[in-house]
Amino acid sequence: MPASEPALRIDALGRKCPMPIIMLARQIGQVPIGAVVEVLADDPAAKSDVPAWCRLKSHQFISTTPLQVGWAFLLQRSY
Amino acid sequence: MAYFDAASAEPMTDVARQVLLAALDDGWADPARLHAEGRRAALMLDSARERMAALLGCRADEISFTASGTQAAHLAVLGAVEARRSATRGPGHLVVTAVEHSSILNAAAHAERSGSLLTIVPVGPDGRVDADAFTGAVTRDRTVLACLQSANHEVGTVQPVAKLAAECQAASVPLLVDAAASTGRMPAPPGWSLLVASAHKWGGPPGVGVLAVRKRVRWRSPLPADGREAGRVPGFVNLPAIVSAVAALEAFDAQREPADAALRALTAQIRRRLPATVPDCVLYGDPDLRLPHIVAFSCLYIEGEALVTELDKAGFSVSSGSSCASETEQPSHVLAAMGAVTHGNVRVSLPRDISPEAVDSFLAALGPIVSALRRGGR
Numbered sequence: 001m002p003a004s005e006p007a008l009r010i011d012a013l014g015r016k017c018p019m020p021i022i023m024l025a026r027q028i029g030q031v032p033i034g035a036v037v038e039v040l041a042d043d044p045a046a047k048s049d050v051p052a053w054c055r056l057k058s059h060q061f062i063s064t065t066p067l068q069v070g071w072a073f074l075l076q077r078s079y
Numbered sequence: 080m081a082y083f084d085a086a087s088a089e090p091m092t093d094v095a096r097q098v099l100l101a102a103l104d105d106g107w108a109d110p111a112r113l114h115a116e117g118r119r120a121a122l123m124l125d126s127a128r129e130r131m132a133a134l135l136g137c138r139a140d141e142i143s144f145t146a147s148g149t150q151a152a153h154l155a156v157l158g159a160v161e162a163r164r165s166a167t168r169g170p171g172h173l174v175v176t177a178v179e180h181s182s183i184l185n186a187a188a189h190a191e192r193s194g195s196l197l198t199i200v201p202v203g204p205d206g207r208v209d210a211d212a213f214t215g216a217v218t219r220d221r222t223v224l225a226c227l228q229s230a231n232h233e234v235g236t237v238q239p240v241a242k243l244a245a246e247c248q249a250a251s252v253p254l255l256v257d258a259a260a261s262t263g264r265m266p267a268p269p270g271w272s273l274l275v276a277s278a279h280k281w282g283g284p285p286g287v288g289v290l291a292v293r294k295r296v297r298w299r300s301p302l303p304a305d306g307r308e309a310g311r312v313p314g315f316v317n318l319p320a321i322v323s324a325v326a327a328l329e330a331f332d333a334q335r336e337p338a339d340a341a342l343r344a345l346t347a348q349i350r351r352r353l354p355a356t357v358p359d360c361v362l363y364g365d366p367d368l369r370l371p372h373i374v375a376f377s378c379l380y381i382e383g384e385a386l387v388t389e390l391d392k393a394g395f396s397v398s399s400g401s402s403c404a405s406e407t408e409q410p411s412h413v414l415a416a417m418g419a420v421t422h423g424n425v426r427v428s429l430p431r432d433i434s435p436e437a438v439d440s441f442l443a444a445l446g447p448i449v450s451a452l453r454r455g456g457r
Binding site: 016017018021022025043044045047048049051052053055056 | 414
């Protein structure tokens with residue numbers, strides 16, 4: 001996996017669920033198909049909801065990286 | 080008002096209430112005493128025990144009554160672990176699934192803090208345990224207990240207990256079955272070594288649980304010594320509630336098949352109509368191998384707590400696995416283990432004798448409520 005910058009970083013730190021998912025759903029269309037999106041979130045529900053939403057919507061979930069507070073999620077727009 | 084939270088507490092039945100009130104008159108004395116009042120109480124307790132044993136398919140001396148299903152779960156887990164504690168053979172190994180009721184998981188975590196090794200077996204997207212992983216885990220050395228629920232309390236999926244009980248038997252590992260969600264709704268699954276159940280799930284009174292331990296299974300109390308309930312459950316028994324709980328289960332179990340048919344048809348209807356009623360809604364749990372009365376779903380892009388509150392205002396009482404709806408501010412561990420979306424979550428669990436009209440009204444109300452929440456940004 002090349003360590004390139006994501007095409008879009010969605011900063012949802014401090015936002016209560018489901019805001020991180022709403023932001024992701026609204027903004028993923030802004031990047032080209034195949035582009036990588038990074039979501040930053042610290043709501044406890046985000047840890048399961050970001051990968052779950054990707055699975056549900058058939059986007060490629062890549063990784064979860066813990067931050068000092070919260071996580072950085074990487075995913076790829078699939079269509 | 081339409082009460083759709085039977086999985087938290089099934090409304091107390093008329094049988095339960097009448098027997099409870101009658102038993103209060105004779106059931107207050109100490110069944111351990113030799114005097115007339117004590118002997119009368121002892122007879123009531125013995126009879127309740129015999130009848131519960133018949134309902135669960137075991138012996139009377141294998142049945143203890145607890146103050147709750149949670150207490151039964153704690154005692155079952157910790158007692159099994161305690162009995163196999165060894166100074167020389169190393170820590171015992173415990174196996175649980177990721178979707179067990181929190182009482183089982185908390186007891187397992189407690190045992191882990193006291194030195195046990197713990198394996199939490201994952202589940203598939205419908206909440207069914209990974210059977211191969213479970214089998215692999217129980218065949219590890221020094222496995223002292225495996226825990227598998229009969230069916231899931233949040234999404235309704237039935238677990239493959241008979242198959243995995245056979246694996247546990249082959250590995251000489253005792254199996255604890257948490258049957259709280261299914262007692263009175265499905266026959267007790269075969270092959271359990273320990274079983275726990277909870278009376279308020281079958282329309283009995285609150286304050287009664289059941290801990291069943293097969294005769295050959297090693298169990299030692301993790302609590303200070305007490306003579307009550309064959310040394311398994313300390314404290315004065317709530318005899319009137321126990322008598323009521325048993326009568327309630329007999330009646331509940333007697334209606335099992337017609338109730339199953341009626342409830343299953345209504346939950347199937349909810350499952351069928353939901354996609355058209357609410358866009359961006361996900362259904363959870365096995366559509367067929369499930370408890371008859373439970374449907375869980377998540378409506379995307381809204382808060383679970385807000386949805387429960389609006390449904391409450393509209394006259395529908397439901398529960399939710401969303402973090403905002405939880406006292407702990409954590410999402411349901413069951414939904415998380417399934418890889419489910421946890422926000423916007425609702426669990427509908429229909430009580431017996433719910434009218435089809437109530438379900439129709441619910442489906443009619445749900446769509447507009449979800450739309451309004453989505454527009455309003457909650």
